[in-house]
Amino acid sequence: xxxxxxxxxxxxxxxxxxxxxxxxxxxxxxxxxxxxxxxxxxxxxxxxxxxxxxxxxxxxxxxxxxxxxxxxxxxxxxxxxxxxxxxxxxxxxxxxxxxxxxxxxxxxxxxxxxxxxxxxxxxxxxxxxxxxxxxxxxxxxxxxxxxxxxxxxxxxxxxxxxxxxxxxxxxxxx
Numbered sequence: 437x438x439x440x441x442x443x444x445x446x447x448x449x450x451x452x453x454x455x456x457x458x459x460x461x462x463x464x465x466x467x468x469x470x471x472x473x474x475x476x477x478x479x480x481x482x483x484x485x486x487x488x489x490x491x492x493x494x495x496x497x498x499x500x501x502x503x504x505x506x507x508x509x510x511x512x513x514x515x516x517x518x519x520x521x522x523x524x525x526x527x528x529x530x531x532x533x534x535x536x537x538x539x540x541x542x543x544x545x546x547x548x549x550x551x552x553x554x555x556x557x558x559x560x561x562x563x564x565x566x567x568x569x570x571x572x573x574x575x576x577x578x579x580x581x582x583x584x585x586x587x588x589x590x591x592x593x594x595x596x597x598x599x600x601x602x603x604x605x606x607x608x609x610x
Contacts, residue, residue, distance in 0.1 A: 465606045469587055472600075472608035479589055486599075487584035494572055494581040501566045508559045515552040519545055568601065568610050577604035 459467065465483050475481065526541035572581040583602045590596070601610045 461606065465585065465602070468602070468606050468608055469585075469600070473589075475589070479591060482588040484586045485583045485602075486586055488580055489572065489582040489584065489601075491573075491576055491579050491581050494569060498566065498569045498573065501562055501569065505559060505562045505566065508555055508562065512552060512555050512559065515548055515555065519548045519552060522548060571609055572601075572603055575603035575605055575607070580604045582609065 462483075465485075466481055469475075469481055469483050470477075470479070522541050522545035526538050526545060529535075529538035529541055575582070582604055583606070585600050585602055586597065587600055588595075588597050600608050603609050
């Protein structure tokens with residue numbers, strides 16, 4: 437009985453040790469970068485971590501982004517009212533045969549519409565950044581939320597250098 441238990445223990449120990457080789461952090465980073473950019477093994481990739489994002493820093497960044505989204509929404513709401521106001525002024529001026537003033541009011545309305553679209557685009561950028569930061573928030577390890585890294589690789593004559601954001605598990609986020 438004791439021998440069979442000892443043999444079973446030895447078998448479990450041997451099978452658990454014969455699994456896949458654990459990758460070092462640098463190898464894992466390189467593997468994840470290759471997968472993210474759909475690179476083969478033949479491409480030489482150099483990845484260097486340049487900054488560490490800690491949870492306290494991430495919390496501050498998320499708070500700032502959420503505040504900016506709220507402020508932009510206030511500006512968007514105001515611009516909607518201004519666009520409507522100038523559009524109605526243009527319509528009323530057209531009815532009173534003030535063509536020149538109606539044209540000026542239409543131009544003002546179009547200027548505000550352009551500014552409105554710019555702010556909506558900026559709001560979408562902040563929302564995307566918030567989405568990325570929330571991903572980092574979900575992958576916290578110890579007190580680390582993520583890493584900023586430089587990636588250098590060459591494809592033929594093309595040289596590429598870029599900065600990427602990785603979560604705490606070394607997965608490329610952006």
